[in-house]
Amino acid sequence: MIIFAHRGASGYAPENTLAAMKKAIELGARAVEIDIHSVEGELYVYHDRRLDHKSSGTGLISDVSREYLKTLFVDSEPIPTLWEVMTYLSKQNCLVNIELKGMTCLSPFIALYPKLIKELGFRADQLLISSFHHGFLQEFRRSYPLACIAPLLEGVLLNTTDIATQLDAYSIHLSLSFITSELVDDAHSKGLKVFVYTVDHPEDIHQLNKMGVDGIFTNYPDKATQTLAQA
Ligand code: G3P
Ligand code: MG
Numbered sequence: 683m684i685i686f687a688h689r690g691a692s693g694y695a696p697e698n699t700l701a702a703m704k705k706a707i708e709l710g711a712r713a714v715e716i717d718i719h720s721v722e723g724e725l726y727v728y729h730d731r732r733l734d735h736k737s738s739g740t741g742l743i744s745d746v747s748r749e750y751l752k753t754l755f756v757d758s759e760p761i762p763t764l765w766e767v768m769t770y771l772s773k774q775n776c777l778v779n780i781e782l783k784g785m786t787c788l789s790p791f792i793a794l795y796p797k798l799i800k801e802l803g804f805r806a807d808q809l810l811i812s813s814f815h816h817g818f819l820q821e822f823r824r825s826y827p828l829a830c831i832a833p834l835l836e837g838v839l840l841n842t843t844d845i846a847t848q849l850d851a852y853s854i855h856l857s858l859s860f861i862t863s864e865l866v867d868d869a870h871s872k873g874l875k876v877f878v879y880t881v882d883h884p885e886d887i888h889q890l891n892k893m894g895v896d897g898i899f900t901n902y903p904d905k906a907t908q909t910l911a912q913a
Contacts, residue, residue, distance in 0.1 A: 684712070715778075718782060718784065718787050719743045719786075721744070724748055725791060737756050739751070769802060779811075779832075782815060812833070820849060823850060843872050858886060
């Protein structure tokens with residue numbers, strides 16, 4: 683089972699910061715998940731659409747300037763650009779799940795993706811691009827037919843796994859609240875990997891492992907690894 687450090691090792695360091703990425707690697711994580719937004723065309727690693735709750739700033743992240751964003755902190759950590767985070771991760775030989783979160787991040791990300799491969803040396807199979815916005819994934823797929831993509835779903839639709847098949851996805855990313863063995867088996871029968879978010883409790887990890895789930899997103903990657911070792 684692949685253990686993704688969710689927003690970096692966000693149980694131990696401020697989420698989606700360089701410190702959270704470093705902590706994840708220090709704890710032995712071989713995969714990390716990050717969320718991205720665009721600010722004046724530059725991509726930043728940050729989760730919320732508003733700055734108020736998690737940073738020292740205020741307002742919609744899509745409305746502020748890069749100059750303003752540079753002055754903000756998540757706890758004591760700066761909000762990093764995607765390039766800064768990927769430059770660090772490119773030296774760690776890990777898998778990176780980039781979640782397209784912000785509504786203006788698609789075009790800048792389509793422009794940046796080939797640079798991650800050509801300039802930072804990532805292989806296409808080390809970059810997994812996911813989003814709740816399936817239209818973004820469809821457009822991204824048109825630009826990069828060989829990229830690994832994954833639709834995120836909060837619930838279960840009548841055609842949940844068909845959505846992933848239509849997108850020619852590598853995996854489908856599902857919420858812990860709605861996961862069932864039937865859904866996992868259905869995805870596997872269509873050649874899809876199943877990754878589940880956000881899973882911190884040992885009982886849940888054991889249950890998902892028994893179901894044959896291929897990976898989890900967790901805020902405590904070290905604890906998840908220990909839990910699996912006891913299985
Ligand atoms: O990608 C898995 C998970 O991160 C999706 O939800 O809200 O934590 O970004 P969220
Ligand atoms: Mg996310």
